[in-house]
Amino acid sequence: MQVDPGYLSKLQDYYAKHQVIPSYTAMGKLWGISAKSWVASCVTRLKEEGYLKLTPDKRLRPGARFFERKVAHAPVRAGLPDAALEDGYDLVTIDDYLVKLPSKTTLVRVKGDSMIEAGILEGDLVVVEQQPNANVGDIVVAIIDDEFTIKYLERERGAFVLRPANKAYPTIRPKDKLEIFGVMVGLVRRVDR
């Protein structure tokens, strides 16, 4: 009753490459199937399982589970290279994992190394939940001189200050009111190779 997982992953790869769901005939080519009827029944099952669904215009589109990722735990059997695809893995879509409030969430690219000791490197994307205030100890994105600044929010003699996570940088003590853009709720880094 379950559809060949190879079909799903081929479709996911196709989508990652083209940002589009192919037609039934193209899926047939992709899957090595020459019968459209069989493609259709596979698609039906993928729909039932939540990997695909339809737009209001009746076009196929990725479903809720289409972007799920496995979280691999230590392999049960060592030695076998394919050992990581076992049952019992958590499934997570990265977006859901990081974003709780889509309408309030933005990404800010990190410049400089002032937060390097908090594991925040230059070029990383910080996931920010926009809100005008934060708690002491949070990592916040503040606006200083029309620039985004990512720092720890601390309190010093009754006033809020911005503390970097790098001894080479000084703590910032805003002259007037500190303008907070949002709070860091996550981080995304891409390793280019």
Add this chain to the structure above:
Amino acid sequence: MQVDPGYLSKLQDYYAKHQVIPSYTAMGKLWGISAKSWVASCVTRLKEEGYLKLTPDKRLRPGARFFERKVAHAPVRAGLPDAALEDGYDLVTIDDYLVKLPSKTTLVRVKGDSMIEAGILEGDLVVVEQQPNANVGDIVVAIIDDEFTIKYLERERGAFVLRPANKAYPTIRPKDKLEIFGVMVGLVRRVDR
């Protein structure tokens, strides 16, 4: 000779909502146009301008400029700052940003602080592209004693070794063959509050 920018943004909104490019008739509805011929000529121009292109199967797909977004990120007007992706490109999804080959990509949770100097903290999820070999200098996920280990791959006197990014930990010199699970291509961190 240029196409109405409203058409493009409506199409982008549709795509953001459905992850799929609509058909000509659906675009007609979307744009308030009842002539498919006119939709076709608009699409042609969007293709010429790089916002749309075709898959090998001749399906319409987003082009290189489709996700482009001109953001005045540097001078943030205080009070109402805009989203802050200065790449010139907006992201469809974070997933898309990190995952190139869904079928080979898994997530591995980081244990310990042995890679702390590379900005990889305990509890982070490392995005791994599964492959049996890697290049010197890559951060790899290897399997040591049935456990995942994340380290730099280095070469030492002809043999591969695993070097941590933390002076408190020793370099690992595998006795026999080094088993590589995959290569790190990204990192995801959630800040729980």
Add this chain to the structure above:
DNA sequence: TTGACTACAGAACGTTCGTTCTGTAGTCTC
């Protein structure tokens, strides 16, 4: 060894797709 089930192949069919061609109302230019 029969019956049920799965994983496909192949063809038929009505619908929808994108293309193309003709037509027209408004605007701008000279």
Add this chain to the structure above:
DNA sequence: GAGACTACAGAACGAACGTTCTGTAGTCAA
């Protein structure tokens, strides 16, 4: 005020699309 151009409307058409139905080879259990 005539010609050129733009922004659509509308219809026609073949190709491609998704659906459905019939058929078959293999597997498994009873």
